[in-house]
Amino acid sequence: MIPLDFSFFTYYYSLILVATGTTILGATAGAIGVFAVLRKQSLLGDVVSHAALPGIALAFLITKNSHPITLMIGGSFAGILATGLTMLVARTTTLKMDTILGIMLSVFFGFGLVLITIIQKHSYAQQTMLNTFIFGNAATLLACDIYYMIIVALIVLGCLTLWYKELMLVTFDPSFAHTLGYSTIFFEIVMTILLIMTIVIGLQTVGVILMSAMIIAPAAAGQQWTNRLHSMIFIAAFIGGLCGTTGSIISNFCDHLPTGPTIVILLSIIVLFSFTYSYKKR
Amino acid sequence: MQMIIIHILAIASLASIACSLLGTFLMLRGVALMSDAISHAVLPGIVVMFLIVQSLESPLLIVGASLAGLATVLSTEYIIQTKRLKKDAAIGFVFPLFFSIGIILICKYAQTVHLDTDMVILGELAFCPFNRLIIFGIDYGPCALWSMGAIALLNSLFVFVCYKELAISTFDPILADILQFRPRLMHYLLMTLTSITAVGAFNIVGSIVVVTLMLAPPATAYLLTNRLLNVLLLSCIIGIASTFFGYFIAHYADVSIAGAIATANGLIFFCTFLLPFNNQYLNKI
Numbered sequence: 001m002i003p004l005d006f007s008f009f010t011y012y013y014s015l016i017l018v019a020t021g022t023t024i025l026g027a028t029a030g031a032i033g034v035f036a037v038l039r040k041q042s043l044l045g046d047v048v049s050h051a052a053l054p055g056i057a058l059a060f061l062i063t064k065n066s067h068p069i070t071l072m073i074g075g076s077f078a079g080i081l082a083t084g085l086t087m088l089v090a091r092t093t094t095l096k097m098d099t100i101l102g103i104m105l106s107v108f109f110g111f112g113l114v115l116i117t118i119i120q121k122h123s124y125a126q127q128t129m130l131n132t133f134i135f136g137n138a139a140t141l142l143a144c145d146i147y148y149m150i151i152v153a154l155i156v157l158g159c160l161t162l163w164y165k166e167l168m169l170v171t172f173d174p175s176f177a178h179t180l181g182y183s184t185i186f187f188e189i190v191m192t193i194l195l196i197m198t199i200v201i202g203l204q205t206v207g208v209i210l211m212s213a214m215i216i217a218p219a220a221a222g223q224q225w226t227n228r229l230h231s232m233i234f235i236a237a238f239i240g241g242l243c244g245t246t247g248s249i250i251s252n253f254c255d256h257l258p259t260g261p262t263i264v265i266l267l268s269i270i271v272l273f274s275f276t277y278s279y280k281k282r
Numbered sequence: 283m284q285m286i287i288i289h290i291l292a293i294a295s296l297a298s299i300a301c302s303l304l305g306t307f308l309m310l311r312g313v314a315l316m317s318d319a320i321s322h323a324v325l326p327g328i329v330v331m332f333l334i335v336q337s338l339e340s341p342l343l344i345v346g347a348s349l350a351g352l353a354t355v356l357s358t359e360y361i362i363q364t365k366r367l368k369k370d371a372a373i374g375f376v377f378p379l380f381f382s383i384g385i386i387l388i389c390k391y392a393q394t395v396h397l398d399t400d401m402v403i404l405g406e407l408a409f410c411p412f413n414r415l416i417i418f419g420i421d422y423g424p425c426a427l428w429s430m431g432a433i434a435l436l437n438s439l440f441v442f443v444c445y446k447e448l449a450i451s452t453f454d455p456i457l458a459d460i461l462q463f464r465p466r467l468m469h470y471l472l473m474t475l476t477s478i479t480a481v482g483a484f485n486i487v488g489s490i491v492v493v494t495l496m497l498a499p500p501a502t503a504y505l506l507t508n509r510l511l512n513v514l515l516l517s518c519i520i521g522i523a524s525t526f527f528g529y530f531i532a533h534y535a536d537v538s539i540a541g542a543i544a545t546a547n548g549l550i551f552f553c554t555f556l557l558p559f560n561n562q563y564l565n566k567i
Contacts, residue, residue: 037368037371040368040370041370042370042371042373042374043315043370043373043374045374046315046318046374050490089555092555093505093555094504095309095501095504095505096309096312096314098312098313098314098315098370099309099314099497099500099501100501101314101315102314102315102317102318102493102496102497103494103497103498103501103548103551105318105490105493106318106490106491106492106493106494106497106498106544107494107498107544107545107547107548107551108548109490109491109544110490110491110494110540110541110542110543110544110545110547110548111541111544111545111548112541113488113491113538113540113541113544114532114535114537114538114541114542114545115541116538116541117536117537117538117541118535118537121536135385209322209377209378209381210378210381210382212374212377212378213374213375213378213379213382215374216371216374216375217375217378219371220366220367220371220375223366223367224366255390256386256389256390257386257389257390258385258386258389260382260385261381261382261383261385261386262382262386264378264379264382265379265382265383265386268375268379268382271375275361275364275366
């Protein structure tokens with residue numbers, strides 16, 4: 001038996017937490033991001049990230065506690081509402097999809113700002129909450145946050161494994177899926193909900209603006225190396241997780257390097273490298 | 283009515299006009315989310331320019347921001363053109379990268395300075411009337427009124443002078459190219475002005491509500507009419523109406539003015555959407 005030296009774990013406890021959290025987040029976001037990017041819904045992730053703010057604020061206002069699960073439920077509801085409204089407006093008017101996304105994103109966020117100023121009048125949580133929302137607070141992750149991330153990751157993994165063939169079919173050939181009797185709507189909703197859950201749990205770590213990158217960049221890199229869906233998912237998850245780990249470690253040991261932006265820069269380096277040096281036939 | 287309220291309403295209305303004019307074309311060209319990307323990605327431009335000139339008041343900050351905005355657009359388009367990524371993924375990849383660079387630069391080199399990312403994200407309309415333009419001891423009024431007024435004027439001039447070029451390059455870019463109406467020049471002018479407007483409006487409404495001001499009034503107008511000139515004029519009117527509506531909500535409920543303006547825009551958009559007689563309502567449900 002090799003005697004384990006536990007002082008390593010206690011000294012680097014918070015780093016290990018942050019690294020684990022960002023790795024899990026990176027891998028989950030990368031995996032679900034592949035589907036978002038392939039379905040041309042990359043910016044839906046951006047919309048959901050911004051739209052979650054009023055949900056989180058409302059959850060806080062109603063329940064008066066800032067428990068991560070409560071906030072996550074609130075954020076998810078807001079994300080689902082935003083997505084639903086987007087689809088509704090898209091199907092019934094001639095407005096282009098990106099205009100609708102832009103409107104939902106900014107209007108929901110603006111409403112979130114209104115709610116935040118209401119919160120501000122009753123407590124001092126406003127400033128921290130908004131800062132956390134925008135920039136993330138990877139450095140102050142707690143063990144319970146990691147557990148929630150693991151739960152979400154397992155749910156995403158479970159759904160992707162269980163329904164892999166159906167999700168692949170609905171992504172690439174929805175008409176065929178429909179003729180086979182699969183409910184396209186059901187699987188689209190599944191993918192959207194998985195995306196929303198991942199985003200909302202990741203908002204606490206990297207913040208709104210960088211969550212987009214966590215979803216899109218690993219998938220973008222994965223797309224450059226392979227045409228096969230399962231390889232793309234593995235590559236994206238691997239890149240996401242790798243950058244999460246490396247980013248948190250680098251950010252821990254270098255001064256004045258916040259975790260979120262460091263991870264995004266590493267992701268971008270890998271994406272640009274993939275653009276230049278991949279040998280996939282196009 | 284107090285002077286302050288008039289100033290606030292004037293500044294916000296000018297911002298709304300400036301944004302709606304450009305936003306109409308952004309919406310019609312299908313590059314609406316470029317406005318979101320630009321408003322986030324100008325951060326590194328501001329930071330770099332700040333590090334060079336070491337002053338927060340310098341007008342060069344706007345130049346830096348516009349360059350960053352242009353750089354974002356150029357990089358995104360380059361990536362799209364190499365066909366490595368589709369349009370939406372390219373946008374969603376480039377602007378977080380720029381934004382992250384901006385944040386890291388702030389954290390590393392400017393952390394003692396109050397570069398106030400809150401101001402950039404949220405804006406603070408209520409403080410604008412207090413930031414006055416004083417030349418040789420004469421108080422000309424709020425700075426924001428002059429800067430936003432200048433930007434609104436610039437955008438109006440652009441739309442007025444280049445109306446034909448803009449219209450043709452928006453609706454039929456190939457024809458525009460053939461007839462040498464300079465569609466690419468129009469495109470880059472539009473993007474540069476969007477960056478300038480976005481930076482000008484940061485102090486007023488913050489970078490995300492700028493996107494509302496750019497997209498919601500034109501979209502609402504487009505639900506009601508599809509003639510370009512009418513969309514332009516109607517979006518200005520709707521924008522101003524939403525601004526007033528939003529301001530009064532904020533005033534009586536004591537909430538963020540920028541947020542209330544965004545919410546008001548959203549409510550007006552949604553009400554228009556629900557109206558049975560907007561002529562674009564296609565009843566597909």
